């Protein structure tokens with residue numbers, strides 16, 4: 001019998017939430033383990049960070065000198081490299097430090113800053129090595145990771161999901177929270193993939209799946225201003241989990257207030 005394809009799940013600068021998407025698969029994870037060899041997945045047990053694999057899933061951004069070195073090794077040892085989550089695809093919440101002088105923050109927070117080895121920026125994996133597929137979300141879902149494994153094993157290209165959350169609301173018959181409740185929903189500029197989870201629960205979307213295709217950030221910003229949000233509050237809607245995704249970064253920067261009580 002042919003050897004099974006080998007799979008690894010690597011963690012970089014992240015909260016581990018996207019790795020939980022694998023663990024939350026439950027029975028499907030056991031089925032997956034029958035068709036692939038999971039050779040490295042520290043959170044679940046197997047540890048072999050330098051193993052060569054067919055598919056490497058990478059969670060987390062590149063934010064330390066050690067990350068920079070290790071991601072090159074992961075790339076060298078993997079046939080396919082798939083990033084999972086906002087940290088790995090856009091730099092994550094930790095990329096907020098790209099907008100400040102990181103050394104100043106470190107000096108304020110840590111009593112012994114000289115022990116902290118951090119790069120001045122937090123950047124996506126694709127800024128360092130070639131990436132074969134990017135899965136957006138914070139966190140990603142089990143459905144996304146299983147689809148990526150299936151696609152890679154059977155030679156099917158990734159199904160790009162970059163429609164807006166609004167479209168998913170219509171498909172799921174979720175009532176629009178922006179129109180009916182005046183909630184500052186980011187659905188009109190955010191890519192789907194979550195099944196419009198938050199609007200379906202009558203909450204506004206906060207853009208955890210990153211920018212959709214052709215997002216009209218200026219129009220949405222103006223709509224949020226008409227709802228009564230300040231410039232700073234609008235900027236913060238864009239400068240959140242995916243603050244370093246270029247289209248959100250630029251929109252947030254253009255709406256940013258002067259910081260003098262404009263909150």
Ligand code: SF4
Nearest residue numbers: 017085086087138139
């Ligand atoms: S994308 Fe979100 S859930 Fe995933 S590792 Fe980053 S912070 Fe955690």
Ligand code: SF4
Nearest residue numbers: 194198205206208209
């Ligand atoms: S509705 Fe928005 S914030 Fe909620 S899970 Fe989906 S993309 Fe994330």
